[in-house]
Amino acid sequence: MSTVEVREIAPLLTVENLIVEYPSKRFRAKPFRALTDINISIGQGETLGLVGESGSGKTTLGRAVLGLAPVTGGKVIFEGRDISHATRKQRRILSRDLQVVFQDPYTSLNPALEIGDILAEPLGVQGMEQAAAKRRVKELLDQVRLPSDAIHRLPREFSGGQRQRVAIARALALSPKLIVCDEPVSALDLSTQARVLDLFLQIQKDTGVSYLFVSHDLDVVRHISHRVAVMYRGEIVEQGPAEVVTRDPEHPYTQRLLLASPVPDPDRQEQRRADRHRLMESQRHQHEQAGAVA
Numbered sequence: 001m002s003t004v005e006v007r008e009i010a011p012l013l014t015v016e017n018l019i020v021e022y023p024s025k026r027f028r029a030k031p032f033r034a035l036t037d038i039n040i041s042i043g044q045g046e047t048l049g050l051v052g053e054s055g056s057g058k059t060t061l062g063r064a065v066l067g068l069a070p071v072t073g074g075k076v077i078f079e080g081r082d083i084s085h086a087t088r089k090q091r092r093i094l095s096r097d098l099q100v101v102f103q104d105p106y107t108s109l110n111p112a113l114e115i116g117d118i119l120a121e122p123l124g125v126q127g128m129e130q131a132a133a134k135r136r137v138k139e140l141l142d143q144v145r146l147p148s149d150a151i152h153r154l155p156r157e158f159s160g161g162q163r164q165r166v167a168i169a170r171a172l173a174l175s176p177k178l179i180v181c182d183e184p185v186s187a188l189d190l191s192t193q194a195r196v197l198d199l200f201l202q203i204q205k206d207t208g209v210s211y212l213f214v215s216h217d218l219d220v221v222r223h224i225s226h227r228v229a230v231m232y233r234g235e236i237v238e239q240g241p242a243e244v245v246t247r248d249p250e251h252p253y254t255q256r257l258l259l260a261s262p263v264p265d266p267d268r269q270e271q272r273r274a275d276r277h278r279l280m281e282s283q284r285h286q287h288e289q290a291g292a293v294a
Helices: 058-066 088-094 115-125 130-143 148-152 160-172 190-207 218-224 242-247 252-260 266-293
Strands: 011-022 032-043 047-051 073-078 098-101 178-182 210-215 227-232 235-241
Touching: 011 058, 011 210, 032 047, 032 058, 032 210, 032 235, 047 058, 047 218, 058 098, 058 178, 058 210, 098 160, 115 130, 115 148, 115 160, 130 148, 130 160, 160 190, 190 210, 190 218, 210 218, 218 227, 218 242, 218 252, 227 242, 227 252, 235 242, 235 252
Parallel strands: 047 210, 047 227, 098 178, 178 210
Antiparallel strands: 011 032, 011 073, 227 235
């Protein structure tokens, strides 16, 4: 997989010293801190890959950008405006420029609606006339490379990869400036993953849209990202150009993630498992020695 060329781009989204905390269900217990002092930026037409294992906080960061997680401290700035505590009305206006593609395309699509109605819904909410909405729906189907007869079919009639294309089309309906992609290919097989990732890249080339691309797979973010931020236990432990972070990482956690990425060659995969095990054992030994010295 090739790495996207890194460019100098003016910020579209900036996250400054972000803290996200959730109240504890236990009486008088301290709140749970999900994110600590997060700092990232995304330029126009740029992709920031956000990578980490389950529970690292990467999805929470995406939700905070979308207004779906509580911002306890810091700021989320979009096009120069602080949207950290935007109201519901302000969020509806923001939805024109800020969209999301979720991990599971089937649960994110209304199973009772035809694809044409699913794609037309956000257009109608924004006041687009019916005739214009129909033209836009046809454009969207063509953009994500689905046949025109898909307009009268239900989500269950499509494969997983095709349903994700529908979800991408819905996110593109209002021509947004930034799309938060929350593990959008993790539920797909490797060959389908590659085709959907290439679709994301082509859409970015055609429209100039930016992505916050959340994934647990370094190989995936290497293919699509200009820059990569690595999350571990609610903090960013490494950040930089995708080519550097995904091929020659400095932080031990990123090194483990790289060795955990699946490869199609069974021999290489077995070697990666062995290397990862040795790395983890070495790090465990170093921690034990440090504890003994302390």
